[in-house]
Amino acid sequence: MIEGFTALYIFMLAAFTGYEVISRVPVILHTPLMSGSNFVHGIVLVGAMVALGHADTTLEQTIGFIGVILATGNAVGGYVVTERMLEMFKSSKGGAK
Amino acid sequence: NVLIEGFYFLAAVLFILGLKRMSSPVTARGGIIWAGMGMVLATLVTFLYPNLGNLGLIVMAIMVGALPAWWLAKHVAMTDMPQMIALYNGMGGGAAATIAAVELIKGTQHSLIAQTLAVLGAIIGSISFSGSIIAFAKLQSIMKKSLLFANQQLINLVLFIITLALGVFIIIQGPATATVIIILFFSFALLFGILMTLPIGGADMPVVISLYNALTGLAVGFEGFVLGNAAMIIAGTVVGAAGTLLTQLMARAMNRSLGNVLFSGFGATGGQEMTEA
Numbered sequence: 304m305i306e307g308f309t310a311l312y313i314f315m316l317a318a319f320t321g322y323e324v325i326s327r328v329p330v331i332l333h334t335p336l337m338s339g340s341n342f343v344h345g346i347v348l349v350g351a352m353v354a355l356g357h358a359d360t361t362l363e364q365t366i367g368f369i370g371v372i373l374a375t376g377n378a379v380g381g382y383v384v385t386e387r388m389l390e391m392f393k394s395s396k397g398g399a400k
Numbered sequence: 401n402v403l404i405e406g407f408y409f410l411a412a413v414l415f416i417l418g419l420k421r422m423s424s425p426v427t428a429r430g431g432i433i434w435a436g437m438g439m440v441l442a443t444l445v446t447f448l449y450p451n452l453g454n455l456g457l458i459v460m461a462i463m464v465g466a467l468p469a470w471w472l473a474k475h476v477a478m479t480d481m482p483q484m485i486a487l488y489n490g491m492g493g494g495a496a497a498t499i500a501a502v503e504l505i506k507g508t509q510h511s512l513i514a515q516t517l518a519v520l521g522a523i524i525g526s527i528s529f530s531g532s533i534i535a536f537a538k539l540q541s542i543m544k545k546s547l548l549f550a551n552q553q554l555i556n557l558v559l560f561i562i563t564l565a566l567g568v569f570i571i572i573q574g575p576a577t578a579t580v581i582i583i584l585f586f587s588f589a590l591l592f593g594i595l596m597t598l599p600i601g602g603a604d605m606p607v608v609i610s611l612y613n614a615l616t617g618l619a620v621g622f623e624g625f626v627l628g629n630a631a632m633i634i635a636g637t638v639v640g641a642a643g644t645l646l647t648q649l650m651a652r653a654m655n656r657s658l659g660n661v662l663f664s665g666f667g668a669t670g671g672q673e674m675t676e677a
Contacts (some may be wrong), residue, residue, distance in 0.1 A: 307513075310625055310633065317621070317634045320416055321641030328423040333650050337610050338485050339422040340617065340642050343415050343435055345488075346635040347495045347620045348462075349408075349446045350627050354502040355461065356452035362579075363502050364454060368461045370498030375465030377492035378443075382436050383473035384484050389422075389429045391478060 338385040345378030407445035408631035414438030415635050419642060442631055483539035486609045489616055490532025496525035496619035497586065503626055504582050507575035514626050515574060519567040521622030523589045528615040530593030535609050538602050547598040553663070556595050563588040596662075604661045607650045611658070614643025 328336055351374040355367030418435030421427040447455070469488065476484055500522035503510075510518065537543040566585040570577045600608055617639030624632025651658045 313630065313633055314621070314637050317637035318641040321419075321638035321643075322645050324416060324420045324638070325423045325642045325645060328646070328649070329425065330649075330653050332423060332425060332428065333610075333646060333653065334482065334485075334606065335428065336419075336422050337606075337613055337643070337646055337650075338481070339419060339432055339435065340639045340646070341485050341489045341492070341613050342432065342439070343419060343635050344492050344613075344617045344620045344639045345439060346411070346415070346442060346632055347492050347499070347616075347623070348439075349442050350499045350620070350623055350629055350632050351495045352443070352446050352458050353449055353452070353627055353629070354499045355454050355458055356449060357506075358454060358502055359506070363506055364457060366498050366501050366505070367454070368457055370495045370502070371458055371461035372465035373491040373498065374495035375462045376469040377488050377495060378439055379466045380469035380473045380484065380488035380491070382432065382439070383470055384481055384488065385422075385432045386429075387473070387478070388481060389432055 335385060335388045338381065338388055342378065342381030342385050345374065345381050348374035348378050350374075401450070404445050404448055405630070407441050408629070411438035411442035411631050412634040414441070416638060419638065480540070482606055482609065483536045486532045486535040486539060486605070486612070489609060489613045490529045490536065493525045493528030493532060493612065493616040493619055496616060496623050497522050497529055497589075499623045499627070500525065501582065501586060503623075504570060504577065505579055507577070509575055510626065512571070515571050517622040518626045519571050519585075521619040521626065522586065523563060523567055524615050524622070525619035526586055526589035527593035527596065528612045528619060530590040531597040532609065532612045532616075534594055534597040535600075535605050535612070538597075538600075539605055546601050552595070552599060556592065559588060559592045559595060563592055600662065604654075604656070607647060607654065607656070607658070607661050610643060610647040610650050611662075614640050614647055617641075617643050 325336060348371065351367065351370040355364065355371050358364045358367040414434050415438050418431045418438065421431030421434060473484060500518045503518055504522070534543070563585065566581065566588060570582065570585060597608065617636045619636070621633050621636030621640055624630070624636050647658060651661055
């Protein structure tokens with residue numbers, strides 16, 4: 304379990320990383336990158352799995368079940384959409400670079 | 401446990417490197433594959449989590465979620481991609497909210513900070529969920545008009561305050577909170593997300609989707625803290641920060657400020673906005 308200041312340090316470093324990683328992104332990559340980061344927060348699936356895995360009552364299980372469905376949709380859909388966008392990107396723009 | 405943490409660490413590294421590659425035209429395509437490998441690793445290793453029950457339900461839910469999402473994403477027209485991002489982003493926000501819901505209803509004893517982050521993640525995730533669904537509906541032309549009514553800004557403010565008040569109540573009450581209050585809290589947060597997005601015109605939607613994308617990232621990071629899951633904290637926070645910057649960049653590329661995009665439906669420029677939308 305991550306507690307107190309350790310968590311704060313992780314938050315801070317991760318925030319700087321996120322900012323730094325895309326600080327020089329060209330305008331044409333805005334939408335694909337939005338899609339890519341949309342896929343990355345699909346990691347919520349891991350949390351949803353844990354939440355459902357530890358659910359006891361029917362209500363908790365139902366909510367957890369919906370959570371895993373939603374999270375999987377985020378991860379899978381996010382991946383396919385990003386891949387399709389970047390694929391198109393390569394054929395039209397990648398050759399020039 | 402070392403195995404799980406190790407794989408989560410590897411997944412976090414792959415996510416960051418993947419995003420880094422996606423921010424340059426030359427390496428962009430490799431980036432999504434790196435991030436994808438990270439996701440597969442993290443998901444598989446989660447099955448080894450200690451005391452993980454309901455395994456059948458988990459596998460079933462993954463199937464139910466994955467197949468339609470995959471099929472839809474594969475077959476939708478290229479021009480419809482922005483609303484698909486909105487839809488999948490909303491699902492992520494909703495998932496973060498459900499994690500909070502399960503934790504709150506279960507009444508797990510959390511530290512004050514964890515309980516606060518659970519509630520904050522619930523609010524942000526719910527707003528991102530219902531807001532993204534509205535954004536999807538608008539871009540998909542299911543919903544054509546920007547809904548404007550008298551005192552809209554005031555009503556939204558009141559809704560937001562009620563949501564916050566219920567959230568504070570849940571934080572103070574802790575595990576003793578009645579389920580009814582929790583359901584009410586989520587309902588108000590969802591309603592606020594809907595009403596906040598309704599007045600925004602279709603042309604501004606990409607910026608709004610990017611904002612909700614950042615918010616979902618933040619919600620995922622918060623819920624990661626609640627569950628003590630480092631992979632979620634890192635990936636969520638990275639997306640939260642990157643998404644915020646991206647939102648600003650997109651707004652600037654359109655020669656707009658973010659405040660202008662979010663509140664123009666109410667303000668002096670509202671008239672032009674409506675005819676445009």
